[in-house]
Amino acid sequence: MPPGPKRFLFKNIALAKPSGAVLINQDILVEDDRIISISHSKSAEARAATTLSAAAAAAAATARSFQATEIYDGRGKLALPGFYNLHSHVPMTLLRGYGEGLPLKKWLFERVFPFEALLTEEDCYWGSLLGIAEMLASGTVSFSDMYLLTPGIARAVRESGIKANLSHGYSTAPKSKGFSDSKAYEGTRFLIDAARADKSGRLIADAAVHAEYTFGEERFGRQIADFCRREDLRVQIHLSETKDEHEACKVKRGCTPTAFFDSCGLFDTPTIAAHGVWLEDGDLDIFAAKGVSLAHCPVSNLKLASGMAPVQKIIDRGIRVCLGTDGAASNNNLNLLKEANLASLLQKSLTGDPLALGPAKLLELACRNGALAQGRADCGALEEGMKADIIVFDLESPRMQPVYDPLVSVFFAADSRDIVLTMVDGKVLYKNGKFTTIDIVRVMAEAERIRDEKLRRLEGK
Numbered sequence: 431m432p433p434g435p436k437r438f439l440f441k442n443i444a445l446a447k448p449s450g451a452v453l454i455n456q457d458i459l460v461e462d463d464r465i466i467s468i469s470h471s472k473s474a475e476a477r478a479a480t481t482l483s484a485a486a487a488a489a490a491a492t493a494r495s496f497q498a499t500e501i502y503d504g505r506g507k508l509a510l511p512g513f514y515n516l517h518s519h520v521p522m523t524l525l526r527g528y529g530e531g532l533p534l535k536k537w538l539f540e541r542v543f544p545f546e547a548l549l550t551e552e553d554c555y556w557g558s559l560l561g562i563a564e565m566l567a568s569g570t571v572s573f574s575d576m577y578l579l580t581p582g583i584a585r586a587v588r589e590s591g592i593k594a595n596l597s598h599g600y601s602t603a604p605k606s607k608g609f610s611d612s613k614a615y616e617g618t619r620f621l622i623d624a625a626r627a628d629k630s631g632r633l634i635a636d637a638a639v640h641a642e643y644t645f646g647e648e649r650f651g652r653q654i655a656d657f658c659r660r661e662d663l664r665v666q667i668h669l670s671e672t673k674d675e676h677e678a679c680k681v682k683r684g685c686t687p688t689a690f691f692d693s694c695g696l697f698d699t700p701t702i703a704a705h706g707v708w709l710e711d712g713d714l715d716i717f718a719a720k721g722v723s724l725a726h727c728p729v730s731n732l733k734l735a736s737g738m739a740p741v742q743k744i745i746d747r748g749i750r751v752c753l754g755t756d757g758a759a760s761n762n763n764l765n766l767l768k769e770a771n772l773a774s775l776l777q778k779s780l781t782g783d784p785l786a787l788g789p790a791k792l793l794e795l796a797c798r799n800g801a802l803a804q805g806r807a808d809c810g811a812l813e814e815g816m817k818a819d820i821i822v823f824d825l826e827s828p829r830m831q832p833v834y835d836p837l838v839s840v841f842f843a844a845d846s847r848d849i850v851l852t853m854v855d856g857k858v859l860y861k862n863g864k865f866t867t868i869d870i871v872r873v874m875a876e877a878e879r880i881r882d883e884k885l886r887r888l889e890g891k
Contacts, residue, residue, distance in 0.1 A: 435461045438818075438856060442471045443504025444825070444836060446511075448798060448811045450790025452836045458509060460818040463630075463855040468814055502851070506826040508836045510793070511812050512571025512819040512852065513766040514800020517666070517704040517725035517754025519577045520586075521549070521557035523564070524880055525759035534672055534734050542759060546578065548884050554582035556876040561764055562590045563868050566860040568765040568846035571819040571853075574702055574725070574754070574804060576638040576666045580617045584624045587633055591859045591867050593819070595804045596621050597638035597666045600654060602646035609653040614638070622661060632855065634664075634805060639696065641668040642679050642687035651694025658699040664805060665696060670713070671705035672736045688713035697722055702803050704754060705730075706744070707737040714747050723750040723803040726795075728772045730756035742777045742786045752800040765846050770796050774841065789837035822851035 440458040445468070447453065459467045522542075529541030549557075554577070565573060572593035577583060580598050587594045598617025600609060609615050621635035637658050639645060658665055670676045670687050679687045688709065691697060697720040704725040709717070717724070726741050745751050753769045755761050773795070774787040787795075801810025809817045823840055824830070827848045830839045852860040859866055 436856065437461050437499035438853075438858075439499050439501045440504045440509060440820070440822075441501050443502075443507050443509050443822070445509040445812050446793060446837060448794070448813070450793055450837055452508070456504075456509075458812070458820070460820075460853075460856045463818055463857075465812065465814055465816050465818050465820075468812065502822075504822070506824065507850070508823045508825050508840065509812060510569070510821050510823065510840070511797040511801075511810050511816075512821045512854065513569045513770075513796045514752060514804065514810065515565060515570045515573040515755055515764065515766050516702055516723070516752035516800050516803055517727055517756055518561070518573050518575050518764060519757035519759075520561035520565075520573065520575050520764070521554040521577055521579070521583060522757030522759040523561040523764070524549070524553065524557040524877060524884075525757070526762050528759060534736065535674075537734070537760070544888060545884055548887055549579060551579045551582035553880050554579040555585050556873060556880060558583045558586035559590060559868055559873045560877050561758060562586055562592050563865055563870050563873060564758075564764045565766075566590070566592060566852045566854075566865065566868075567849065567863075568763075568767055569821040569849045569852060570764070570766050571821070572800070572804060572806070572809070574636065574666055576640070576668075576704075578613075578617070580621050581624075584621065584633060588628070589867060591632070591854050591857055593632040593634075593804075593806070593809075593854060595634045595636045595664065595666075597636040599638045599640040601640045601644035602650050606646060606650070608650055609657060615657075618657075618663075622663075630855065635661075636664045636666050636702075637661075638666040639668075639691070641671070641675065642683075642690060643675050648690070648694055651691060651696055655695035655698060658696075663699065665699055665701040667691065667696070667701060667703050669703040669706055670708040671731070672734075673708050676708040686710055686713055688716050692716045692720065700803075700805065702752070704756070705736065705739065707731055707739045709739070709744070714744060714749065717744075717749045718747050721750075723752055723799070725752050725754035725803075726773055727754045727756045727769070728776055729769055730760045732772075733762075734760055738776050738780060740780060741773060742781050742783075745791075750799050750803060751795055752803050753795050766796060767841070767844065767846055767849075770841055789835070789841050792841050793837060818853055818856040820851075820853040821849055824848050824850045 438460040444454045455471045457471045574595040576599045598614045600614035625635040701722045755764045770792045777786040798810035
């Protein structure tokens with residue numbers, strides 16, 4: 431007789447609805463990878479009998495059947511949908527703190543690119559596991575990534591159990607014949623095949639254009655746009671991150687980076703544009719017309735002195751805004767809770783409105799908006815039938831006390847240490863400081879080994 435479905439019950443827990451309303455004393459029943467019921471807490475047998483199919487309810491009525499369900503005591507806890515990190519370069523955990531104090535272009539060309547030229551797929555595997563562990567511990571259940579050596583990153587995603595939209599960044603080499611002649615094409619084809627082989631649906635392949643300033647002729651843009659349409663891919667792109675980048679494009683091409691890529695047809699496919707600090711009104715018109723999503727990365731933007739994106743203005747135009755961390759080399763962490771907090775504080779200051787980006791809106795940006803931008807329509811909210819991607823905060827933490835509004839406590843008082851459980855597709859991947867799929871001691875040792883090896887090579891020793 432085949433084993434029955436795996437059930438996990440969050441008992442007597444508070445939870446946040448998509449509207450931001452918080453319900454207390456709730457039972458969340460997870461079966462395999464989905465939420466199958468949310469109800470006011472009552473006896474488990476009665477709840478099961480009213481929410482399962484007739485055959486499953488009969489089985490659940492027996493003590494043996496219900497004992498197969500893992501029960502989590504949710505008293506003093508708050509459940510949220512997991513966070514979505516919509517812009518990252520996760521193996522760059524290996525460069526955390528390397529190249530401090532440099533502006534973006536000097537940082538990229540003098541530190542980052544030389545270091546990255548020495549990386550292997552194995553290095554990216556260990557760097558990715560390090561970043562994934564950090565994200566799981568801080569409540570992220572899915573991330574969008576643009577990087578190189580994608581097989582190593584995909585391996586880390588598969589083994590860890592997290593979700594990810596992975597892409598291989600495309601920059602046009604001086605003598606390039608086009609996208610199909612690039613390493614990015616090979617990396618993207620690998621990801622397409624890997625995603626199709628992944629029956630869980632956790633891995634999604636995207637295409638990626640690094641940025642306008644590393645891009646060549648318009649015909650290359652049309653090539654990648656055609657490729658995305660044929661393969662039904664989303665696009666990740668850096669866009670108008672710095673004023674210099676934005677203004678130089680206007681001089682070189684006679685238009686903004688957004689207008690240039692729109693003229694190539696790139697935005698005819700779903701696109702996640704990272705940063706958008708210097709977007710103009712005409713750019714926002716294009717975003718709104720083409721459904722481009724913005725990945726707002728406030729910590730990285732401030733740290734690199736790139737500026738402050740007018741996110742409230744962008745939201746008011748009906749444009750979907752999500753949150754991202756960027757890479758750990760420019761942040762220097764992958765904590766989306768920190769991004770949400772800073773995003774709100776910045777918009778309150780920029781607009782002069784203390785109500786800008788309040789807790790309910792932050793929940794939308796960090797969760798549902800990210801899921802939709804990744805193409806995961808059944809994720810990003812605690813509702814029946816949605817994927818069971820759930821994080822749990824300890825409301826009894828001293829940092830959270832006393833609690834008047836749990837969401838206010840989460841976004842303005844908590845830190846990642848107050849996250850005590852992270853579940854992805856119904857599987858607990860992090861609980862009370864422990865990882866269930868990652869050997870974190872081994873991962874940290876490998877990261878130190880890679881650091882020492884690369885520094886010796888860069889210094890010619």
